[in-house]
Amino acid sequence: MTDTNDPPDDGDDDRHGISDRHGDEIDEDSKGRQLDRVRENPEGEYLTTDHGVRVEHTDDSLKAGGRGPTLMEDFHFREKMTQFDHESIPERVVHARGTGAHGYFQPYGDPDLGEYDDISELTKASFLQDSDRKTPVFVRFSTVVGSRGSADTVRDVRGFATKFYTEDGNYDLVGNNMPVFFIQDAIKFPDLVHAIKPEPDDGTPQASAAHDTFWDFASLMPEISHMLMWVLSDRALPRSYRMMEGFGVHTFRFVNDEGDSRFVKFHWKPRYGTHQLVWDETQKIAGKNPDFNREGLYEAIENGQYPEWELGVQIVEEDETGRFDFDLLDPTKIIPEEEVPVRPLGKMVLDETPDNFFAETEQVAFHPGNVVPGIDFTNDPLLQGRLFSYQDTQLNRFNSANWDEIPINRPLAKKHTNQRAGFMRQTINEGRASYSPNSLGEDYPEETPEDEGGYVHHAEKVEGEKIRERSESFHDHFTQAKLFWNSMTETEKQHIVDATHFELGKVDTMAVRERMVYEIFNNVDHELARRAAEGIGVDPPEKPGEHHTDHDADSPALSMENTVTDTIESRTIAILVDDGFDRAHLETLTERLEDEGATVKVVSRLLGERTGADGETVETDESHVTTGSIVFDAVVVPGGSDSVDALTEQGDAKSFVAEAFKHYKPVGAIGEGRSLLERVDLPDEYDTDGDGVTTVDGLVTAGGDDLETFANEFVDAIAAHRHWERTQKEVPA
Incomplete structure (x- = not known):
């Protein structure tokens, strides 16, 4: 039989040498490699209609004379307008504002699993077994409440959804950056969303819970209490997606080849630690750069500073659930990590940005029901409801049950089904039989026994009366x-x-x-x-x-204070200059900071070239109009009397420094640069006249030419992220 579901031969470019259990080659190099079959590059190509007819002119519609009516026989006009009129799909009801990236997941092979010798004792999920295998992934990060056009930095939960393109089919780990949820039962989800969305009478506020209907709902729902603590905390204001934890939220099952089941909670631990913005920053960033988190993800990947997370699980034997004072099936509860440690399984690296935002990030569709052998569900009532809701909402967005055939959603594993019709079907199947059992097609596609990879749900004894009530074990809020x-x-x-x-x-x-x-x-x-x-x-x-x-x-x-503070990789540092700056200061600092993996940007009053005290020039990366301290992790002022004199006369420059100080960020100054700090009236515990290096609560200054010591102190200050111990003053910024 001809299998038209198989991908075409991509040649011998198979960097990872992946094959399925039958020994057939599958292209698991990256989802991007699979997408090569449907990519189009317009360079050097002629403009055509949707049917391949070359277009001679696309600036004017066909008319009866130069000032006459447009003629309906203009098929190019009709097609172009029809495509435009219908090119949008409904935005997601929640998680509408998002961005994504491609990458891979690679298991460790033999991680620290405590009492277990091998991952196969826990689960038969194949993508977790072989440390030489890289499974392609696509990750979508999102806010929850706001519309597609809202800002990145609002106070909100962040979605953290990962699609694994495994040899056994797609597995979707659909999670958030918080490990608990607002409600315990999915039947309350419409009420929650209606309450937190803009109020229906006037459609305000956008992307915010700060209004009467949400807090009215929350005040009447004690089960929301735990989640409120997370949403009101700094966890709701992530510095970047690459500095954000992820959680599977629900309790799932791992199932091994023997059919043994254990409960697991999924965790994503970011390589760069878990860091936050402060509230004042988020408000200003929303105006200066509403795409701040999205751009930060893309820039990190393009700079080769690939975001990375470690996937781990908390493991609980089924007969040990009674040792907790809460119910593992309750999605408003966590298992404290000190009580059950997170066992590392592997790492995920994001190293490719999308080529087409709509085709990939907007059309990617997740569903927690997409699982592979070795991973199964529990009776968590929120999870059970999501198994219906996600499939149903994709039907609404795509107006078709064939959303899983879109390139970004299509599995790398071979797909054989008897579903051959429906709106926007994208596969041409051959043969007469589209049912099972059949004799006309030799009973293909055939079922797969469990020992050859067929999915079998874990056998769990379930009994009880049909009742609308909640378990007593869910009542501690x-x-x-x-x-x-x-x-x-x-x-x-x-x-x-x-x-x-x-x-x-x-x-x-x-x-x-x-x-x-x-x-x-x-x-x-x-x-x-x-x-x-x-x-x-x-x-x-x-x-x-x-x-x-x-x-x-x-x-x-x-606590977010107990996180990674030993690297400045992927941080962004601003150097404030004007004409007459000290080139040695600028170049030495830039080289050292970039060697540590940071990105350095020269900020000045205007774009263009700034001339140093030695007559050499430097190109300005950002101006005060286009940026502010709010989008940087630290700021430093090099010496150069003319430069510093000019900065002290610029309100934007003084505000830049004062604002960074107000937000507890590292602030540095060398030589004459210290006088700018004095003009801003920052605390004067540092040495304003000496030649040495002084560090006080993230405020690093140097009087002489000991740039190496200054750079070391400044790097350490940046790695700490924020300096909350700093004595805060009323700063006019």
Whole structure:
């Protein structure tokens, strides 16, 4: 039989030498390699109609005379306009604002699995077994609430969805950057989304939970308490996608060849650590560069600073679930990492940007029901609902059940089905029989036995009466919310309190604000409730709520302060200059910072060339009009008296430095550059007159030519990301 589902021969370019279990070659080099079959490059090509007819002229429609009516026989006009009128598809109801990238996943082979000798003891999932195998992936990062045109930096959950193109078919790990969810049962999902979306009477606010309907809903749903702590924390303001954790949210199963099942929670740990923006930055970045996170992902890949995450799992034996004081099937709960460590399985690297945003990032479609042998579901009621919802929403977006035939969604594994019709079918199947069993087609496509890779669901005994109610084990809504609060540093706690002041400060209905303080926050933590109340015009409660849990347990893994702070790779540093700058300072710092993997940009009043004190010039990368300190990780002012004199007369330059200081970022100055810090009236604990190097809470200065020591201190300050210990002043920025 002819298999028209097979990809055409791509020649001998097979860098990874991948073959399936039958020994047939499959192109698993990258999804990009598979997409080569459908790519088009217009360079050197003639413009044609959709049917291949060359177009002689496309600037004017066919008319009856130069000023006459357009003629309907103009097939090029009709086709061009029809395509344009229909080129959009409905945006996603949630996760509409997103971006993506290609890459690969590579298992470690023999990771630290604790009591297990090999990954095969845990799961038969083939893409997790062989350390020489690279499985292509496509990852889409997204915000949840906003429309497709909203900003990247809003306070929101971030989607973290990964499509693995495995030899056994596509596996979609559809997760978020937070390990818990707002609700416990999927039947409440429409209510949640309706509440958090712009209010239906006036369509505002966009991409924000800071309005009455959401907090009204939240104040009446105690199960939301844990998730609120995450959303109000700095986790909702990621510095970049490459500095963001990911979680599978639900409890899944690993199943091995013997049919043994274990519960697992999926984790993505970023190589660069977990870092955040601050609220004031997010507001300003949304105006200066609403595509900040999207551009950051693309720039990192294009610079060869490939974002990387480690995939790990928490493993729980089925007979050990009783040792927890919560239900593993409850999606509003976590397993503290100190109690069950995350076992590393492999790494994911993103190294290719999309060639066509619509065809790849917009048309990629995820579905948590896309699993492969070795991975199975649990009875998590939120997960069970998503298994229906995701398939259903793709039918709405694509108006077709054939969305999985679009190139970005099509598996690399060979696909053989009896579904041969439907809107936008893209495969031409041969043969008479499209049913099973059949004799006319020799009973092909045939079923696959389990021992040859056929998917078999884990056999689980299920019994019970049909009832609409929730398990008693789901009823504790405040213990883990308190755990999260206890795990925060004082700085992180203050950020949560500040977030409540903004979010609830936007709520007009006093009864909603009071209910949030007394019924939700006061049952999480009495101190939190009092501090929140003081900023939103609510009388602080005098005693804890009746459901308050007065435990002092914490989980250090929940604090973003306990993250990677030993690298500046992929960070972006601004060097402020004007004419007369010290070239030695600029070149020495640039070389050192770039050697450490950072990106350095020269920022000045205007674009164009700036002339150094030695007469040599440097090209300005950004001007004050196009950028600001908010999009950089650190700022440094080199010496050069004329340059610094000019900067001290520029309000934008002084604001640049003051704003970076206000946002707890590293600030550096050399020689005369220190006078700019004085003009901004930053704290003067540093040495303003000496020749040595001084470092005070991320403020690094040098008076002489000891650039090596200065560079070392400045690199360390950048690696720390933020300097929360800094004595903050009222900075006019």
